Amino acid sequence: xERERKWNLKSSKRDDSLRCSFCAKAQDDLRKxxxxxxxxxxxxxxxxxxxxxxxxxxxDRGTQPSxxxxxxxxxxxxxxxDEMAHLRDALGGGPRLFIKHDDYTGPGFGGNxxxxxxxxxxxxxxxxxxxxxxxxxxxxxxxxxxxALAAHVGMECHLILNGAADATSANYYLDQLYGATIHLxxxxxxxxxxxxxxxxxxxxxGRKPYPIALGASTPLGALGYVRAAEExxxxxxxxxxxxxxxxxxxxxxxxxxGFAASKTRVIGVSADDPADQIAARVRKMxxxxxxxxxxxxxxRIEVDDRFIGSGYGVATPESTEAIQLFARHEGVxxxxxxTAKAAAGMIARIRAGEFNENxxxxxxxxxxxxxxxxxxxxxx
Numbered sequence: 477x478e479r480e481r482k483w484n485l486k487s488s489k490r491d492d493s494l495r496c497s498f499c500a501k502a503q504d505d506l507r508k509x510x511x512x513x514x515x516x517x518x519x520x521x522x523x524x525x526x527x528x529x530x531x532x533x534x535x536d537r538g539t540q541p542s543x544x545x546x547x548x549x550x551x552x553x554x555x556x557x558d559e560m561a562h563l564r565d566a567l568g569g570g571p572r573l574f575i576k577h578d579d580y581t582g583p584g585f586g587g588n589x590x591x592x593x594x595x596x597x598x599x600x601x602x603x604x605x606x607x608x609x610x611x612x613x614x615x616x617x618x619x620x621x622x623x624a625l626a627a628h629v630g631m632e633c634h635l636i637l638n639g640a641a642d643a644t645s646a647n648y649y650l651d652q653l654y655g656a657t658i659h660l661x662x663x664x665x666x667x668x669x670x671x672x673x674x675x676x677x678x679x680x681x682g683r684k685p686y687p688i689a690l691g692a693s694t695p696l697g698a699l700g701y702v703r704a705a706e707e708x709x710x711x712x713x714x715x716x717x718x719x720x721x722x723x724x725x726x727x728x729x730x731x732x733x734g735f736a737a738s739k740t741r742v743i744g745v746s747a748d749d750p751a752d753q754i755a756a757r758v759r760k761m762x763x764x765x766x767x768x769x770x771x772x773x774x775x776r777i778e779v780d781d782r783f784i785g786s787g788y789g790v791a792t793p794e795s796t797e798a799i800q801l802f803a804r805h806e807g808v809x810x811x812x813x814x815t816a817k818a819a820a821g822m823i824a825r826i827r828a829g830e831f832n833e834n835x836x837x838x839x840x841x842x843x844x845x846x847x848x849x850x851x852x853x854x855x856x
């Protein structure tokens with residue numbers, strides 16, 4: 477479909493004297509900036525030509541991913557990639573900056589969980605499950621998307637959440653709106669054993685429960701981000717580094733596996749745990765991905781834990797500044813728990829001169845903006 481073939485690679489700079497490098501037609505609207513074989517940074521390709529090029533490439537090599545494992549077709553892909561030229565200027569120059577909008581994945585207000593849950597829910601259906609269970613906090617993005625997708629496919633959903641019963645986060649409100657049954661516990665440590673107990677009770681009643689790990693961060697769920705890496709590689713753009721938020725590790729494991737054969741650095745910025753703990757989780761998941769796709773994978777695992785601040789979900793001066801910079805210079809809203817801290821990590825490295833003006837960076841927006849808002853859960 478045309479919408480799926482069309483990559484949104486926007487440049488904020490216009491020069492009406494420039495013409496398409498393929499068809500030579502002058503373009504009056506915003507064009508797509510590419511790098512030319514000669515290294516000329518001012519080569520452009522118009523929408524018509526990029527459609528033709530994608531058609532030729534798809535005819536030659538097909539559009540199927542490098543592996544075939546069942547998954548649901550729920551999200552809206554490929555998510556757009558936009559250039560952030562104004563943010564680059566605000567930072568005083570440096571590498572070219574792009575953003576991949578995985579906050580646009582679609583259902584349940586989008587975010588990175590949609591990609592992962594497409595695989596987990598497909599497996600739940602394959603096992604003839606009629607109820608899914610998962611864990612998180614009362615403000616969990618993962619719980620919210622699990623509840624939304626369970627409603628979409630017609631499954632009952634149980635959420636085991638730690639936090640206050642009178643929480644007014646938008647995510648918690650939506651969990652209820654999507655019809656999930658919520659079980660509150662006090663601490664994180666109580667979540668998993670409580671989920672196992674409830675799954676056992678459901679099974680004893682003749683139900684077929686399917687428990688989903690925190691964040692859907694399993695080798696199976698991480699395949700969603702192997703596919704995301706393939707989307708990025710399919711654009712033909714080359715990135716020196718890909719920055720994203722990391723916590724339970726599934727997003728980073730998928731990206732690391734997907735970029736394993738390239739020179740692109742995948743840099744996960746921790747939202748909570750120490751780098752060595754996250755790296756160990758990611759490495760174990762990458763091994764599991766390798767078993768699923770029947771490939772030996774040994775990517776570099778890079779985790780930056782310098783921007784956690786006082787703890788999970790607690791804003792820092794750097795994350796607050798990142799939210800303001802993205803909003804004021806690109807019109808992009810970050811969330812305070814995950815993407816703001818990841819952006820803070822990226823910005824700090826750029827300011828430190830780790831990347832030069834000849835390099836290109838991609839920031840993956842994994843969603844979560846609902847953490848900026850609250851809802852009155854007492855309303856009917």
